[in-house]
Amino acid sequence: MDRRPQTEADNPQGQEALARLLKRAEQGDRDVLPELRQALDADARIWEHYGSLAAHAEASLIRLAAGVNLVLAESLQRKLKALKDELCDETTSPLERLLVGRVTATWLQTAYFDALMTQSTGSSEARSKMIQRQQDAAHRRHLTAVKTLATVKKLLKPSPSPVEIASRLDRSAQASRCNRVAIAGTVPAGN
Numbered sequence: 001m002d003r004r005p006q007t008e009a010d011n012p013q014g015q016e017a018l019a020r021l022l023k024r025a026e027q028g029d030r031d032v033l034p035e036l037r038q039a040l041d042a043d044a045r046i047w048e049h050y051g052s053l054a055a056h057a058e059a060s061l062i063r064l065a066a067g068v069n070l071v072l073a074e075s076l077q078r079k080l081k082a083l084k085d086e087l088c089d090e091t092t093s094p095l096e097r098l099l100v101g102r103v104t105a106t107w108l109q110t111a112y113f114d115a116l117m118t119q120s121t122g123s124s125e126a127r128s129k130m131i132q133r134q135q136d137a138a139h140r141r142h143l144t145a146v147k148t149l150a151t152v153k154k155l156l157k158p159s160p161s162p163v164e165i166a167s168r169l170d171r172s173a174q175a176s177r178c179n180r181v182a183i184a185g186t187v188p189a190g191n
Contacts, residue, residue, distance in 0.1 A: 018046075021035055021036060021039060022036075022039075022046075054101050054102075054105065057105065058101075058104075058105055058108065061105070061108055061109060061112060062076045062077060062080075062108070064112070065111075065112045076108065080104050083103075083104045083107065084100055084101070084104055087100045087103065087104075087149070088100050093156055095152060095156075096149065096152060096153060096156065099145065099148055099149040099152055100149065102145040102148075103142070103145045103146055103149050105145075106138065106141045106142035106144075106145045106146075107142055109138040109142070110135070110138040110139050110141075110142045112138075113131065113134050113135035113138045113139075114135060116131050116134075116135070117131050117132065117135050
């Protein structure tokens with residue numbers, strides 16, 4: 001059930017007025033600035049959508065990679081969402097979510113340049129070298145993003161208490177003694 005407060009943009013007339021307002025603002029009409037600020041304050045979805053440059057970059061790369069192929073575009077969107085879902089859970093911090101977005105974006109860039117490289121057979125040597133440089137740069141960015149995410153996840157992971165460490169050591173020692181007894185009990189006496 002949607003529990004957000006109702007806004008003017010939730011009715012058809014309000015939606016039309018908001019669309020006109022946003023169009024004027026997109027075209028640089030400074031006269032709408034006070035009304036635009038009110039609309040942004042009233043509905044965070046607007047500024048969250050417009051303000052997510054990472055999402056715009058992701059969408060642009062999907063359009064670039066897929067062209068007019070809607071199956072590929074939809075599949076890439078779903079793949080990115082699946083990757084984000086795999087890397088995030090309910091305990092993921094906002095910083096980790098930003099880094100997950102970077103990891104998935106660089107994954108898409110790397111995959112795109114990998115595909116371009118394989119499709120560039122028969123291209124000029126200059127074009128092949130340019131794509132290779134872009135592919136290498138995308139790969140480096142991806143590895144950096146993955147490493148940064150792994151580092152942050154490790155740093156944000158709570159340290160075990162001394163009691164937890166001691167109990168693990170105690171369990172480990174007990175298991176080790178049990179294993180030695182079992183091994184010693186199976187050795188033939190005739191040796």
